[in-house]
Amino acid sequence: MSTxxxxxxxxxxxxxxxxxxxxxxxxxxxxxxxxxxxRQGRTLAGYINSCPHLGTPxxxxxxxxxxxxxxxxxxxTHGALFTxxxxxxxxxxxxxxxxxxxxxxxxxxxxxxxxPPSDS
Ligand code: FES
Numbered sequence: 256m257s258t259x260x261x262x263x264x265x266x267x268x269x270x271x272x273x274x275x276x277x278x279x280x281x282x283x284x285x286x287x288x289x290x291x292x293x294r295q296g297r298t299l300a301g302y303i304n305s306c307p308h309l310g311t312p313x314x315x316x317x318x319x320x321x322x323x324x325x326x327x328x329x330x331x332t333h334g335a336l337f338t339x340x341x342x343x344x345x346x347x348x349x350x351x352x353x354x355x356x357x358x359x360x361x362x363x364x365x366x367x368x369x370x371p372p373s374d375s
Contacts, residue, residue: 262368265292268361271299276320276328278304281357283371290357290369291320291328293339301357301369302342306330308349328354 263281271277271294281288289304289312304312308330314320315331322329327345328337335347342354358370 268365302354307352
């Protein structure tokens, strides 16, 4: 029998730049799990910050996840590109793979919550 993890408060919506992305650390058991939240207006998408190619974080500098044109997530290690809305890798060494999704909730008062994935 498994219990569902409790959602964790991340920030207010306006703490994430519109058309941008920001990194957060979720508490998971006794560890911390790095995630990425992408914002487009009031639409949010969450992903585990681990490239399917080698498992490295996507960014080199804090919160620098997007390509220059803001249309894709970029893994800075070998240049893989991922769609913003689904985390699908469309170019690079892990093409056809995807970033693991993280469920998010945007509440009416602007709070952004995330559900840590269950431990596997
Ligand atoms: S580790 Fe991301 S493309 Fe190689």
